[in-house]
Amino acid sequence: KQEVTQIPAALSVPEGENLVLNCSFTDSAIYNLQWFRQDPGKGLTSLLLIQSSQREQTSGRLNASLDKSSGRSTLYIAASQPGDSATYLCAVRPQGGGNKLTFGTGTQLKVEL
């Protein structure tokens, strides 16, 4: 059974700092991994999707890496801004068909002025 863990559970940083969010998964047989952002009381916004054959994906100040063999992904946020404050979730899709996403526990990020 796939289990996805995110560390840390909560993080508070000053504006401008570069930061890394971690995601680990127990079963490396994944098809892809997706990073989401959830704002309080809102839905999920997809940030990046990495296929199992890829090592990283970039979008603006965000960079996500994937090391499938070790069951890890990181989300790097450069030059953090207060608007980046949200909960960040990673989710993995299993290999071999099926669209079931298994979500991590989330990292609640607060970027302070």
Place this chain on the structure above:
Amino acid sequence: DTAVSQTPKYLVTQMGNDKSIKCEQNLGHDTMYWYKQDSKKFLKIMFSYNNKELIINETVPNRFSPKSPDKAHLNLHINSLELGDSAVYFCASSQGRVAASNEQFFGPGTRLTVL
């Protein structure tokens, strides 16, 4: 230009009632999903439909019955609501079962409170 929409956004009801949540996507996707986010913010899949066919059914009580009248809609009906059903329910959609990208897009959620 909403991609995945859900109604209602908030739902407050008494234990024992029956209620429905509606979901629509205008992305032309083939696959739709229902997820439940509990009080600890943990998201878990409940159901998935592909072209109106049920393909994922996690161990959800049979009081929950999804219905897909067409591939753009996936509604969730809940019978005999219980206190433990209180959660935020998210609808999502993706291009297909085996599409290379298969990125999932989520609706804004429906916060269900059972009193």
